[in-house]
Amino acid sequence: MSTAVLAARLREAIGAERVLTDRAQLRTYECDGLANFRVTPGVVVLAESREHVVDAVRLCAEAGVPFVARGSGTGLSGGALPVSDGVVIVLSRLRSLGPVDADNLRVVVEPGVINLWVTRDAAPHDLAYAPDPSSQQVCSIGGNVAENAGGAHCLKYGFTVNHVMGAEVVLPDGSVVHLGGTAPEHPGYDLLGAFIGSEGTLGIATSLTLRLVRVPETVQTMLVGFTSVEDAAATVSDVIAAGILPAAIEMMDALAIEAAEAAVRCGYPAGAVAVLVIELDGPQVEVAAQFAEVEGIALAQHAFEIRIAQDAAERALMWKGRKSAFAAVGRISPAYFVQDGVIPRTRLPEVLAEITRMSDAVGLRVANVFHAGDGNLHPLVLFDDAVEGQAHDAEELAGSILELCISSGGSITGEHGVGMEKRLKMAKQFTPSDLDTMQLVRCAFDPDGIANPGKVFPTPRLCGERPGPKTGVHAVQAAGLGEVF
Amino acid sequence: MLTDATTVVRPTSVDEVSQVLRAAHRDGRTVLAAGGRTKLDWAPPASVDVLIDTTGLDRIVEHTAGDLVAIAEAGVRLTSLQDQLASAGQWLALDPPEQGATLGGIVSANASGPRRLRFGTVRDLLIGVTVVLADGTVAHAGGKVVKNVAGYDLGKLYTGAHGTLGVVVSTTWRLHPVAPARRVVVLDLPDALAAGPLAVAIARSTLTPTAVELHATTGGNGSLVVVFEAIEASVHAQADAAVTLLGGGRQLDELPALFGERPGSTEDLILRLAFAPASLTAVLAALPDGTEVTASACTGVLYAALPASSAAALDALRAAIAPYDGSAVVLNAPAGLSLDHWGPVGDSLELMRRVKDRFDPERRLAPGRFVGGI
Numbered sequence: 134m135s136t137a138v139l140a141a142r143l144r145e146a147i148g149a150e151r152v153l154t155d156r157a158q159l160r161t162y163e164c165d166g167l168a169n170f171r172v173t174p175g176v177v178v179l180a181e182s183r184e185h186v187v188d189a190v191r192l193c194a195e196a197g198v199p200f201v202a203r204g205s206g207t208g209l210s211g212g213a214l215p216v217s218d219g220v221v222i223v224l225s226r227l228r229s230l231g232p233v234d235a236d237n238l239r240v241v242v243e244p245g246v247i248n249l250w251v252t253r254d255a256a257p258h259d260l261a262y263a264p265d266p267s268s269q270q271v272c273s274i275g276g277n278v279a280e281n282a283g284g285a286h287c288l289k290y291g292f293t294v295n296h297v298m299g300a301e302v303v304l305p306d307g308s309v310v311h312l313g314g315t316a317p318e319h320p321g322y323d324l325l326g327a328f329i330g331s332e333g334t335l336g337i338a339t340s341l342t343l344r345l346v347r348v349p350e351t352v353q354t355m356l357v358g359f360t361s362v363e364d365a366a367a368t369v370s371d372v373i374a375a376g377i378l379p380a381a382i383e384m385m386d387a388l389a390i391e392a393a394e395a396a397v398r399c400g401y402p403a404g405a406v407a408v409l410v411i412e413l414d415g416p417q418v419e420v421a422a423q424f425a426e427v428e429g430i431a432l433a434q435h436a437f438e439i440r441i442a443q444d445a446a447e448r449a450l451m452w453k454g455r456k457s458a459f460a461a462v463g464r465i466s467p468a469y470f471v472q473d474g475v476i477p478r479t480r481l482p483e484v485l486a487e488i489t490r491m492s493d494a495v496g497l498r499v500a501n502v503f504h505a506g507d508g509n510l511h512p513l514v515l516f517d518d519a520v521e522g523q524a525h526d527a528e529e530l531a532g533s534i535l536e537l538c539i540s541s542g543g544s545i546t547g548e549h550g551v552g553m554e555k556r557l558k559m560a561k562q563f564t565p566s567d568l569d570t571m572q573l574v575r576c577a578f579d580p581d582g583i584a585n586p587g588k589v590f591p592t593p594r595l596c597g598e599r600p601g602p603k604t605g606v607h608a609v610q611a612a613g614l615g616e617v618f
Numbered sequence: 619m620l621t622d623a624t625t626v627v628r629p630t631s632v633d634e635v636s637q638v639l640r641a642a643h644r645d646g647r648t649v650l651a652a653g654g655r656t657k658l659d660w661a662p663p664a665s666v667d668v669l670i671d672t673t674g675l676d677r678i679v680e681h682t683a684g685d686l687v688a689i690a691e692a693g694v695r696l697t698s699l700q701d702q703l704a705s706a707g708q709w710l711a712l713d714p715p716e717q718g719a720t721l722g723g724i725v726s727a728n729a730s731g732p733r734r735l736r737f738g739t740v741r742d743l744l745i746g747v748t749v750v751l752a753d754g755t756v757a758h759a760g761g762k763v764v765k766n767v768a769g770y771d772l773g774k775l776y777t778g779a780h781g782t783l784g785v786v787v788s789t790t791w792r793l794h795p796v797a798p799a800r801r802v803v804v805l806d807l808p809d810a811l812a813a814g815p816l817a818v819a820i821a822r823s824t825l826t827p828t829a830v831e832l833h834a835t836t837g838g839n840g841s842l843v844v845v846f847e848a849i850e851a852s853v854h855a856q857a858d859a860a861v862t863l864l865g866g867g868r869q870l871d872e873l874p875a876l877f878g879e880r881p882g883s884t885e886d887l888i889l890r891l892a893f894a895p896a897s898l899t900a901v902l903a904a905l906p907d908g909t910e911v912t913a914s915a916c917t918g919v920l921y922a923a924l925p926a927s928s929a930a931a932l933d934a935l936r937a938a939i940a941p942y943d944g945s946a947v948v949l950n951a952p953a954g955l956s957l958d959h960w961g962p963v964g965d966s967l968e969l970m971r972r973v974k975d976r977f978d979p980e981r982r983l984a985p986g987r988f989v990g991g992i
Contacts, residue, residue, distance in 0.1 A: 236818045236896035237896045283767075311966060315894040316894055317734075326775065378795070479685050543766075544763055544768045547767065549767075
């Protein structure tokens, strides 16, 4: 079916004003937060209700046209990159929120709701929504669910998957299922757990039941300056070894500090080669005692300055430097790649030393910003796109850092997702059997492969055949169009 | 379920498990895996040709204390793992009531205990898994770092699947430090129903108990046990605050007898109910008077022991708790009773069948054991 025919059917079903086909308008949706991949979609649907999503998906399924769900478009791995001539279903207008069910610690939201709005609405009940990605002022809950978003505080509180209790999902054939709910568990497979973090490849959530947490009695935040990255890393290890589970431990190196200072004047300690932002929360007595213990550990590891936030404003300033670090790097470099990898926390010093060696060898600067408590690195590879070949070198370096994460026992992504960017790296972290097994789930949800195809997995697959010993060659495989699955 | 015709095999490596499943695949034989055999009565399949005894997979592969991560094979008993972790002041924060359970069984049955309130359940702690599929394929998911969003999180899918998608052979876990001190507040309740509002009050307070357990008889009395596990100063301050919040209660340094245990015997119909957490009062009221219950009062999980004669009223109970997103799963049915172990699943059952069809198209893994006859 031609795009024009599908667009006409979409207009008829959900209203002409919600269906975009004008080329200039389509280009607004050609990329997400990873701007170096761009594809112009065939049609954009601005859904305003569950029924619109159901109709759009059903019509795509009937036409055999792929669709890509999109929230705020802040993703950093190209997960919302359109498929050429495919349909983008925009969910930003599905913004119903609440009411907060304070006694059950739950709230039901639509996918276009902005992350921070949930905590804003929960605050009068002394409740909060724990996952707090740095983009929380603009990113949507639907996108958070697709990527299983983390944030600075997931060291203690866990990720999106630990805080989403239920979902209404439009499957790629247009049918609607309800996974999970308000209760903590339900008979049957945990399809909700499989759905969260599936990057839009299993369907589109149109409603989500979120778990809220009680705002802790007290929060204490400190900013610690070190003259070496090793001392900062050793402090992280010692805090964890002392049996303390901070709400967050974030690290920034000298280059990241320089960028943050240039951008937001956060007043981090002058001369610091590394800083840690350490936050503890919980009962007053416990936080006070453990906070003192953390100070002692930092001093023993040669911290040269420890600053303790005296009020919410000072705490916000400490966090501002950290949360604006990605964008801030734009102040000190014409261009940069944001990377996202994970290593076992204990490997931090050696991996950082190796990144420095690799960066020196290529002659490109790498700023390091990371969730040190859970070993989630965000190396920012700086380059000048006006210099011939630098973008390529930077991309290679970023890729090599990911392979270092894998060989250190870690992962190619801790919170940004695989998306378009890292799908080829999946084959380095997982065996063909591992990937085939994941595809079994894909084939159960989306046998025709129309939900966000081309993302997450390195190779396109057909769902027609079962895995196991193969006999003969499938026609599609012979034609070089895909691997039989 | 196990008959004279059942072949029991006890592989000692992942490769051997794979060989067993490949052979079963070739010969069209049905397979069930079991570890400590503590939950074999939970919705047992009618019969199986091959029982894989996983207790030969007994290696603790890795414990990196600095990373708070451990890898252990499926046949390792939870108690053995905890013993080893304790030497580093750590533990796997799961405390299911079934004594002698193995890690594979805990994952497959999604078993948990009172500390689910603070630490969650298997889905919150399992960060990596290796499974052997019906055709012998060995597949991994997750990894050995806590934060990891690469690929589908199949650990979630295998958790609670009761062996119907594959045989879990190795597990990787997020660990927690053992708290240095404990303080327990026990409040006796003349009327068990009073536990509901108290549990909501605790959940909405700044207290951070690791468990809040109700032991009660419906229509009668009960006791609420609030457990604080943290540093010394904190547990004392919090226990004092809890007594104020609850309007009473006595403080103990140790857990009371029967803490975390399920009520009932093999003669009883034992149910596991799950529901919206603030509906505890309504769920208690929906149970017949005189039912012995243990509940994780702030979490929405409750175990009930009913006389065998109440099996006929199971559907009515399920209907009564449905408004609270409630479900009732049978953990133990007296011999000879035939009933629906799982109850209604909702509109996702067809999708579950499609998942099963992809993983085990010949339906040879724990056939008939799961929801909807899966």
